[in-house]
Amino acid sequence: MTPPAPESRLPSLTGMRFLAAALVFAVHGAAAGAFRDIGAAADYFRFFGNAGALGVSFFFVLSGFVLTWSARPADTTTGFWRRRLWKIFPNHLVTFVVALVLLALIGTTVFTKQTVVTLFLLHAWMPDSSYVEAANNVSWSLSVELLFYLSFPLLIKAVNKIRPSRLWYAAGVGALLVVLMPVIAQHLLPATPHYSFLPVSWTQIWFVYVFPVVRLLEFLLGMIMARILLTGRWINLPIVPAAALTVVAYLVPIYVDHNPLFNYAAFTIVPLALLIPAAAAADVQGRRTWVSTRPMVWLGEISFAFYLVHYLVLKFGHRAFGSQPNIFGQPSGPAWSTPVAIAFLLGCFAVSVVAAWALYAAVERPVMRRWSRPKNSRPRQDAPQPHGVPADAR
Template identity: 70%
Template sequence: MEGAPVTAQPITTSRLPSLTGLRFIAAALVFAVHGASTGVFKDQAVAADYFTFFGNAGAVGVSFFFLLSGFVLTWSARTGDSARRFWRRRFFKIVPNHVVTFAAALVLMSLVSAQIAFPQTLANLFLLHAWLPDVSYVETANTVSWSLSVEMLFYLAFPLLIRLVNKVRPNRLWYGAAGAAALVLVLPVIAQHLLPGTPHYSFLPVSWTQVWFVYVFPLSRLLEFLLGMFMARILLTGRWPGLGLLPAGLLAVAAYLLPVFVTFNQLYNYAAVTVVPLALLIPAAAAADVRGRRTWLSTRTFVWLGEISFAFYLVHSLVLTYGHRIFGSQPNIFGQPTGPAWGAPAGLAFLAGCFAVSVLLAWGLYALLERPAMRRWSRPARAASGARAGVAADA
């Protein structure tokens, strides 16, 4: 039955293709919000409607990624694995793509004569910029890399956090998850009442300091990572109540649409409104894979798109920003230089073209850099050579 628990006993880990497919949905949401900020629509009503519907898409996608990181790393944690080996794998998963797209951003900035600020750019390269409550540190080079700065904290903390989470008794895991979710809900309250609300950031009715604390500050986002870890342990220990993928998906869609029709303080839209539905969606999709249920997310196409989603995330903003600049230069809604505005059909065609180009570039980056780097360097030379010898013996 769809609503039956996965199992009454702890389960063994398995591949989770539906979660891989969901990764691309999240990356596409981030693309949508950056498409909304490019200023491609001449009709202000069309631009406003587009931004109303997709304005919070990026925050939802990023929150999903942070939750998913905690879930997947806990799900795939290896008995006897050392912190050094874990950090090595994560380093070669993240850093090669980051360095290449960082260099590409600098080249593109030079071509359009954009100013390159030294301390901000250096902090971006070493993925330290999310720790600094200065918007100029985030909005430099490949701007989406701020989330990698957050992820680096997750990876550094994971060997300690997994020990702590594993010590929580199975019958208390839901209390841990509820506590982490409650703290995420409290963050906007803290920012709203304890941090300065002016000057306002861009056209938003909140300050950058408030936005940074809720949305960018790595310690704040660590709560979502921890929540994802608890949800993985809940499923692994047979404590998942059996919420199906369809109702969990509908709940997540409803939470996404809620700010479209109901006005919230912007600080609540970054994670608080959707964190619980997203935290339920991830184990619901994983449970479907554990049961062996084939979903549309686990099809070959979506799994492939999910595999290239990290590369897609890193290239898409560069494609949108500098692809638009090819057609000329004028300020966008944020006052930043961008390309011209068009009618709705032409604007949508441009966004569709950028989406396709981003997929192609992501495919190349994944096939030529990300996957080879992981295969060659993510394990020590002795372990890698032993694995290759084992494969040859089996053959």
């Protein structure tokens, strides 16, 4: 494949961001306890219980890919950090405050060491589930992304030194390391006490799923895949087979007995590493995809905000109807018949989209326009446009 121009727009990746965020919504909907029928709840969780892990892994690989794709020799480290921090912190601060207010309204103590650590996005480094579950639970991934952003100026120098002829070997090593992480956790970390209903400990889950250093491997793999496409080494795999391979990899663990630690990234890392450059290559070659349509691109633009608001909508929207234990014995809202439960989840999804649009329009977009660059700087002529390369991933 001929090396593409690095300023080429990649709207398909923008649209795919929303699909990944929707997968995270699906798993939180599965655990919300809205289903009165225990069998229906179990079936829902069986098929969507790993959806969030797939969505998060997609975001981490995508972050490495798009940051490498859009990197320019003229970029400075401080300028890069400035853009990234202004991108994630305003939305985080707004949803953090909203979460604390809502928790205070239901009588929960909000000023704790966990919330302080969460405020500064350091909670993913703590091997204690109470930190991940503090305030707005989903913000732990921003703690991971913060490591990505801080280390990117150094990592891009190292990745750029890999010879084009060796990039696929480097990608293979990266994918293999991701697969080995649950093996390491399984054999070197304590498996008890078990976390919730899973036959593994929180320490093992934290190491594989939350620990920023381990998740950095997926980010690095995304960087390498971007270099493969940029240097003309891509194998021209179409997006449809790549997507089909991802679906198959997602479905396999549903029907095959395995250690659940492999659900978080190991099963799907190779398909995701192929899917993202396949979608990017389609855009570079001018092939229209359904995820590059204007509605999908718009949804992709608000996907970061959607990711941050959806858990609060689900949790407190459900609680507003009352409180009783869900199928996991945790406090939750009432359980309904299957059609009503599905309607509730769809309603929360719609509310989350509206709330995400409001957060994007009132906070994220104006902040990025006003403060992401120094006052005297001019936009780069080759910078990706709003409907182009995704600025980041969540």
